[in-house]
Amino acid sequence: MQERTLQILEFDKIKKELAQHTASSLGKQKVADLVPCFDLAAVQKNQQATYEAATVLRLKGQVPLGGIRDIRPALRRAVIGSRLDVAELLDIAQTIAGGRKLKNFLEKVCAEQEALPHLEGLEQQVTPLREVEQAIRSCIDDHGDVLDSASPVLKQIRSRIRQAEQRVKRQLEQIIKSPAHQKMLQDPIVTIRQDRYCIPVKAEYRHHFGGMVHDQSASGATLFVEPEAVVSINNELREAKLQEEREIDRILTALTRQVGEVQEALAQNIQALAELDFLFAKAYYAKSIRAVQPKLNDQGYFKLVQARHPLIPAQDVVPTTFELGGGYTCMVITGPNTGGKTVTLKTLGLLTLMACAGLFIPAEEGSHVAVVSSVFADIGDEQSIEQSLSTFSSHMTNIVNILEQMDENSLLLFDELGAGTDPTEGAVLAMAILDHVHSRGARVVATTHYSELKAYAYSRPGVINASVEFDVESLQPTYRLLVGVPGRSNAFHIARRLGLREEIIETATSQISSDDRRIDHMLAELEASRKRAEQDRREAERLKQEVERLRQSLAKKEAQLEKEKERLVAEAKQQAGEKMARMLKEAEHIMDQLRQWQHQHQVVKEHQLIEAKKGLEQIKEATESRKVGITRSVVAQKRSQTFKAGDDVYVHTFGQKGQVLEKLSDQEYYVQLGIIKMKVKAGDMKKIKSKQSEQAALTRVQTKRETVSLELDIRGQTTDEAIAAVDKYLDDALLAGYQQVSIIHGKGTGQLRKGIQDFLRQHKRVKQFRLGGAGEGGSGVTVVTLK
Structure with missing residues (x-):
């Protein structure tokens, strides 16, 4: 796999977006290591794992992935006997707890759903390790402090420390509150210097209190003195704190030893949790871009239904339907600049890489992706045919490398093949390259401006033309891919629309060969026929x-x-x-x-x-x-029932439709059944609607439905305004004959959604309602079923 191809197709940006959906550094590392795989069995396995994670997410809405940490460095230190600190031990306890919650969650889901073998296997690899977690929790609190209850000895030592601190504080407070000492103190406070309780004394009164000086201010005017009266208490306090440190060290050492004993189980937990975080990140990402699981094959067949480039904003992207590898293995795309040719190439290449990496693709159900042996792309940012020789040389160097590495199962993407040199030589060179690749059996898609390549597709079996649509009226591309229709020149139409004098256009037209004019006319008729069809x-x-x-x-x-x-x-x-x-x-x-x-x-x-x-x-x-x-x-x-001549009826006794010809009596009529005319009793038939009345009814429904959408957007409205709008909309939807509609209220604080759903519960024509599912807008949409 060429690193250049991954960069050109922007696979690294997909990984960056995917990493945003991970819950831990373990998952982020898995994403960073992600590369496409080109083995069908392995890709199918990865896609199945992603499908299972997406199924759980669809059924449960969210997955408990909190608390997982990368504790592998701490485990390595524990194995070699190095004592772990409280932060490392707390991370281990949180990871064990997070793994246990996720395991319990998956156990319940797998019991409810049978077809989750991959997730079930990962869940079984997670060991609860409750004893280790409880041992750490009993000694260390959530803030990383060792608890008094960690050991009886520690509890006794801390009791002595608190008593000593109270004694020394009382002694020093008596000194600073004494009127005789007020003028000697810089401030009437008790402070700590070098882990000993002191008072701030003016420099000239240093010897009045005796004891030791532990610090002084920057100016030297204030000395921090430990009075002689509290030296012994401070010594006792210092000794108790040293005992506290030794006891804490002993407790942490014992916990580290306990962690080291289950190091293998913890390492297996970390491996399984990293994979689970990675899988659910793929599921969350698929949901965010409305992606689906593609059907895989190793026959080189691609069929992308309404595919979207995942890096283009949803409001701007134009879906593309694309097929390759069925009746043709080579496609030549022509069309105007900025019309979407390069985006089509990148969409095909990037979605192929995503599928081979085990990711779902942003397309509709029924999309097929071939697991090829490799993907190669030569796509440049230059869009002008007036390119320099160095650019042409760079592209040709890349193409030469591609041709040397490709095989019959490769996918090749060429943008502006042969551009950057003499048009005649470039067109001939492009056709020769396509002939070579096509003869090897590889799948290839190429874009070009050369008109010679339009005829190339007609003269080669297995090669097809395609083009990107251009609206001559608005002078704007539509970004739609038209397979089987080569792009035609729109220069004269555009020039005429922009106001170029007609005699200039006629002079230019006269210099085009009759064959070119016939081809352009044929393409125009073909495009018009296609639009009508x-x-x-x-x-x-x-x-x-x-x-x-x-x-x-x-x-x-x-x-x-x-x-x-x-x-x-x-x-x-x-x-x-x-x-x-x-x-x-x-x-x-x-x-x-x-x-x-x-x-x-x-x-x-x-x-x-x-x-x-x-x-x-x-x-x-x-x-x-x-x-x-x-x-x-x-x-x-x-x-x-009464009938009259001309009524369409259904005769029960014969199981056929007919038409009333004549009324013989109130209970008997003369009816035409096919080629037979016979008498039929009124009780043996019923009147049915004629085609004209059905068409009239259908027309009324269609007219109403043309003015009523299947969705109502009430975002930004107050609850009262939204309820009034929803009430009117439901009446219109019922008149239009809709059975199900969607109300878009957004997520926000949830107040608007609650108000609308309270109103729907009271509405007599609402059968039921629910929040939107995958691909329907989630909790930002309420789907309503009408009676």
Whole structure:
């Protein structure tokens, strides 16, 4: 791999952005050591690891990576027996704690998700080492101070120190507060010099207090004297502090020995934690640039769908769709200066390097990247064809080195191939170089201004033209790559738009050969045809989506109607059952009366039989009437439909669509079914919308949708203003038939997001809402599903 290629394609800038997402110096070192790999199996493994980290980040939102330190120098010192200081021991405890938190986090995630083998393997390499961490924490606090409780001896020594300090301070305070000593002191304070308590005495009173002088001011007027009265106490205090230092040294030595005993486990922890920090940095970086995992191959096939250069700001970059290695292995890109040719080369090269380094690429799903044997680039910053000989020599030297090192699996990128010399010689030389590379089977993309190379692609199999689009009306490039269409000269159009006299343009045009004019005319027609085809394709795709949405809406409504019909039938059956039960109960009551009369009178009288029979008949009539009512309620909708000549209908009995020709009666019609005309009952068919009415409905929906966006941006508004805007927007979205919309409120303090989500909870037409996911804006966007 040429270091020059990495610099030209700015891979080092990608690493710098990636390093910003690491949580420790361990991860930063891994990023610094990152280089592209050109082995398919290794690249697939690295991409899978990045995918697992991105999956965890997508599911959990964040990963606990805090507290990890690079403790490898401390471990090496511990192994050779050198005592570690409190800062080093505290770093070790924090790293053990950070590793344990990350291990526990990954254990839970791996238990929930099965396809995370790489992360699971790294998690298992982390040993908790709770005993070492607790031993350090029990002796050293978070500020790096050794605790009194580190040992009984240390606690006793510090108690003596505090008592001695209190005694010496009391003694000295008595001196400085005495009226007799006020004039002898420079300031009435107690201070420390050379780790001993002193008082500031004027020089002329030096012998009044006895004791020792430990320091003096710059002018010599003030002496810092340790009075004779506190010398013995200070000596006792000094001795206790020396004992404290020896005890602390003993405690730290014991902790260092304990760390040295688990040095191998700690080293393995550091190695695993460094790799985890590196993997999640790649996942965070992929999320920040909306990158996806590319599909890899070793067949030299590239297909970048809506690819974006990761170093160009998102608001400025123009996505490019690019394909190479399928039907053609060589591409020649022509077009105007500053039109995007060089950016296209760099995008292809840089995304290939990123993929081979295990990074996701900023493109859409379905993008393919070939794992090549090497990537070579000759891309200069010069954009003028009036280059010096030294520049041409420099480019040719680089090209010679590339041709010597390349093989059939290489990717070659040439910017302005053959430029910097005589145009005729440069064009011929460029074609010879492309012929050589193409014959070797390597993948090559070259940009050029030479018109001779436009014909080159037509005469060589496996070679294709491409160009960057230029808008003649606005005199601005669109930065779109047009594959299969060579760039054409726009000089005359631009000159005419800028006001050059027509006779000058005509004179220049007359000096162009007829072949060149025919080619330019053909290219103009080809470009116009391409634009019309592209416009028709977009319109057809839009109509297709609208029709599909309409079809889904109709299917949903039909299902709702069917469900409502089933509910009504069930309710009618339930009511009929309850009515029947009451009728049976009444019939049983009448039978009981007959039996009672018979028992009382031995013989039932005629008028009693007539009354009982009349009651039973009334029950029968009510039951039969109820059955008829149920039957009528089931078919009422079918029979209530009326049809007229020309109505489009669907005939259930034949499963076909037809058209009503004539009304025979309210329940029977003459219907055309294909080539057959027949009588059909009204209950066997239903009216359907005609194509004209469907088109009219579709047109209304399209008209509304053309004025209503799928997103509403309310950033910068107050909560009240935003709620009013969201309320109106939801009404418009419902009229447009949208089922899901996005509200962009930004992250900020979260107050605007909370206010909007509280409003959405109360909205009767909001089915549900959620925060945006990966690629949708995250917590800065709320995605709303409408009823």
